[in-house]
Amino acid sequence: MTEIPKEEYLFKCTSACAGCSSSLVLRYVLKAAGPDTVLVMPACCTSVIQGIYPNTAMNVPVYNVAFAAAAACASGMSAAFRAGKKATNVIVYAGDGGTVDIGIQALSGAFERRTDFLYICYDNEAYGNTGMQRSGATPTGARTTTTPGGKPDTKKDIDRIVEAHDPPYMATACSAYPHDLFKKVTKALSIRGPKFIHVLAPCPPGWRYPTEQTVEMGKLAVKTGMWVLFEREYGKVTINGPSKAAMIKPLPIEEYLGPQGRFKGISREAVDALVSLARRNAKRLSLQEEGVC
Amino acid sequence: MLTIATGNKAVAAAVKQVSPEVIAAYPITPQTEIVEQIAEYVTNGELKSQYIPVESEHSAMAACIGASITGARTFTATSSHGLLYMHEMVNWAAGGRLPIVMANVNRALGPGWNIWAEHTDSMQERDTGWLQVYVSTVQEAYDTTLMAFRIAEHHEVLLPVMVNLDGFSLSHINQSLETVELGDFIPPLRLPHAIDVKNPRGYGPLTGPEEYFKFRWDIERSMRDSVKVIESTEKDFSQRFGRSYGFTDDYQCEDADVVIVSMGTIGKEAEVAIDLLRKEGIRAGSMRIRWFRPFPKLDLSGRDVVVIDRDYSFGYGGILAEAVRSTCRAEPYSVIAGLGGQEVTYDDIAGFIQGRRPGEEYWFGVTPDV
Ligand SMILES: Cc1ncc(C[n+]2csc(CCOP(=O)(O)OP(=O)(O)O)c2C)c(N)n1
Ligand code: SF4
Ligand SMILES: [Mg+2]
Numbered sequence: 299m300t301e302i303p304k305e306e307y308l309f310k311c312t313s314a315c316a317g318c319s320s321s322l323v324l325r326y327v328l329k330a331a332g333p334d335t336v337l338v339m340p341a342c343c344t345s346v347i348q349g350i351y352p353n354t355a356m357n358v359p360v361y362n363v364a365f366a367a368a369a370a371c372a373s374g375m376s377a378a379f380r381a382g383k384k385a386t387n388v389i390v391y392a393g394d395g396g397t398v399d400i401g402i403q404a405l406s407g408a409f410e411r412r413t414d415f416l417y418i419c420y421d422n423e424a425y426g427n428t429g430m431q432r433s434g435a436t437p438t439g440a441r442t443t444t445t446p447g448g449k450p451d452t453k454k455d456i457d458r459i460v461e462a463h464d465p466p467y468m469a470t471a472c473s474a475y476p477h478d479l480f481k482k483v484t485k486a487l488s489i490r491g492p493k494f495i496h497v498l499a500p501c502p503p504g505w506r507y508p509t510e511q512t513v514e515m516g517k518l519a520v521k522t523g524m525w526v527l528f529e530r531e532y533g534k535v536t537i538n539g540p541s542k543a544a545m546i547k548p549l550p551i552e553e554y555l556g557p558q559g560r561f562k563g564i565s566r567e568a569v570d571a572l573v574s575l576a577r578r579n580a581k582r583l584s585l586q587e588e589g590v591c
Numbered sequence: 592m593l594t595i596a597t598g599n600k601a602v603a604a605a606v607k608q609v610s611p612e613v614i615a616a617y618p619i620t621p622q623t624e625i626v627e628q629i630a631e632y633v634t635n636g637e638l639k640s641q642y643i644p645v646e647s648e649h650s651a652m653a654a655c656i657g658a659s660i661t662g663a664r665t666f667t668a669t670s671s672h673g674l675l676y677m678h679e680m681v682n683w684a685a686g687g688r689l690p691i692v693m694a695n696v697n698r699a700l701g702p703g704w705n706i707w708a709e710h711t712d713s714m715q716e717r718d719t720g721w722l723q724v725y726v727s728t729v730q731e732a733y734d735t736t737l738m739a740f741r742i743a744e745h746h747e748v749l750l751p752v753m754v755n756l757d758g759f760s761l762s763h764i765n766q767s768l769e770t771v772e773l774g775d776f777i778p779p780l781r782l783p784h785a786i787d788v789k790n791p792r793g794y795g796p797l798t799g800p801e802e803y804f805k806f807r808w809d810i811e812r813s814m815r816d817s818v819k820v821i822e823s824t825e826k827d828f829s830q831r832f833g834r835s836y837g838f839t840d841d842y843q844c845e846d847a848d849v850v851i852v853s854m855g856t857i858g859k860e861a862e863v864a865i866d867l868l869r870k871e872g873i874r875a876g877s878m879r880i881r882w883f884r885p886f887p888k889l890d891l892s893g894r895d896v897v898v899i900d901r902d903y904s905f906g907y908g909g910i911l912a913e914a915v916r917s918t919c920r921a922e923p924y925s926v927i928a929g930l931g932g933q934e935v936t937y938d939d940i941a942g943f944i945q946g947r948r949p950g951e952e953y954w955f956g957v958t959p960d961v
Contacts, residue, residue, distance in 0.1 A: 443627040
């Protein structure tokens with residue numbers, strides 16, 4: 299098993315909600331990145347978790363920046379560090395809204411220009427900071443405060459959008475698999491150029507499940523095939539272990555949707571849409587892994 | 592009907608009654624409750640609007656612009672960074688002569704992140720060609736939102752209107768709210784330059800130096816014409832529904848030796864300060880500016896003037912103080928207070944009036960060690 303460093307860069311007793319998996323994600327990201335790291339952070343739940351001035355919950359510099367601007371700001375920061383011959387890791391730590399919605403232009407530009415940085419999108423599938431409105435990453439059928447009847451549209455596939463930029467490294471991860479996440483961050487930071495890691499981060503108040511089920515919820519996302527763990531290194535796709543198993547024999551989707559209040563009363567059509575999307579994705583990734591497409 | 596509502600809910604209730612064809616919005620604290628409430632109305636069928644949950648504020652205003660130019664009634668709401676992020680389109684809406692109504696829940700700007708009340712956000716949109724009005728109670732937020740549609744859509748105005756309410760200190764507090772039966776108070780929108788495929792025109796093409804300034808002047812002409820439209824709308828509103836406001840809300844100003852000028856919820860707080868001072872025999876009055884654009888003619892001659900600015904123009908001064916100084920030739924005591932939600936009590940306000948030093952500027956809370 300991977301040796302996880304004992305050093306903590308995210309202090310205890312933050313203002314995160316009980317059972318918040320996104321802070322778990324950050325904890326492992328920072329353990330993998332180490333002290334020579336700067337976080338660039340757009341508005342998101344984590345900007346609240348970092349604490350109120352003059353305090354900070356993070357033991358690396360955190361540069362807070364406007365909601366739409368993180369990747370562009372990181373471009374400038376990385377260029378300046380590299381110009382000064384510094385290898386400091388520049389990591390954008392952004393939510394799904396800051397990534398797939400308002401931040402997508404800056405993200406696309408930074409990837410196209412080959413910025414040397416790591417972009418981490420922790421995906422709680424809604425705007426957590428402002429109280430759980432829908433985002434482009436909210437899945438079909440999920441109730442949020444701006445989709446009280448369930449979201450009619452499909453979750454935006456940011457991975458395929460990022461893939462179209464052909465970065466040297468991109469991966470998905472999930473808070474329930476911290477070792478996998480740790481390895482992926484470590485690998486990403488060993489590669490020069492733009493890297494992207496998309497981490498599913500279940501959120502008890504937003505998804506409406508009991509706080510103690512936060513790890514279980516992440517595992518269920520993977521085991522039902524609703525979330526696929528994969529890596530794409532220099533164009534080569536690898537589906538990771540837990541998702542391999544799920545592709546052979548997925549758990550019924552109801553086991554994932556059932557415990558979540560946000561899917562209460564979801565229509566049959568919406569469930570079917572979720573299942574067929576998951577199957578299509580799994581198939582495409584398998585074909586990519588085989589090198590067929 | 593008499594109910595209890597927050598400032599945000601009052602705005603949403605007004606929007607529901609006015610029933611815009613298209614609403615495009617993006618959430619931001621402390622405006623969120625407005626968009627959430629509207630989403631709820633649309634989902635449960637109480638409001639028949641097309642609701643577009645866009646991916647950013649730039650797109651929110653752009654979507655409103657696209658809707659409005661077809662002749663549709665449109666609404667959006669935002670706050671702080673959202674307003675600034677749509678800045679380019681805010682200009683576009685006014686330049687395009689589109690009667691969009693927007694609620695802006697006033698909030699400070701980062702860094703550092705601050706979600707509390709300040710007016711610097713809307714002040715940065717001061718020169719865009721939008722009419723701006725600042726409210727101080729839940730009832731006023733509701734009434735003014737209704738009037739905003741009629742004023743914006745009036746054929747002599749056709750400019751967008753921004754209704755400003757203070758973050759949290761108005762957006763999130765509960766007060767009583769009397770809703771009205773609108774009747775024909777807001778006539779249907781007839782946009783003379785609406786897109787019409789039978790009469791094809793180019794909108795906003797390259798416009799040369801011999802023509803461009805004419806469009807700018809036309810904005811200003813309508814801004815000036817809006818004065819009487821605001822007056823007649825407020826008058827009709829008061830005749831129908833019994834509540835009147837005006838360009839400024841004056842409290843005990845007639846015989847006042849000193850007048851405190853402010854905007855938003857601090858202006859309501861100032862009225863309590865005036866009562867306190869009057870008890871001590873000090874003849875003070877409060878003038879709360881409601882309409883900031885077009886800026887009203889103020890009569891402050893012969894009195895001391897204290898201005899509270901919940902905003903600032905760095906390297907110059909308080910923005911409201913600047914307006915008062917230049918339009919009234921007054922030498923106000925300029926107080927900068929309430930930035931980023933800083934608490935300002937009526938006792939503090941009474942203190943500003945009593946300790947006034949005309950011509951000087953005072954930053955509330957700033958001491959030599961700050
Ligand atoms: C220009 C602008 N618009 C809106 C906001 C308000 N806002 C702050 S965080 C946020 C949602 C963030 O969602 P996401 O990126 O998914 O992160 P999460 O809060 O879920 O962690 C919003 C809408 C803002 N700060 N700036
Ligand atoms: S809302 Fe969700 S993501 Fe945000 S702090 Fe709470 S648990 Fe974490
Ligand atoms: Mg999110």
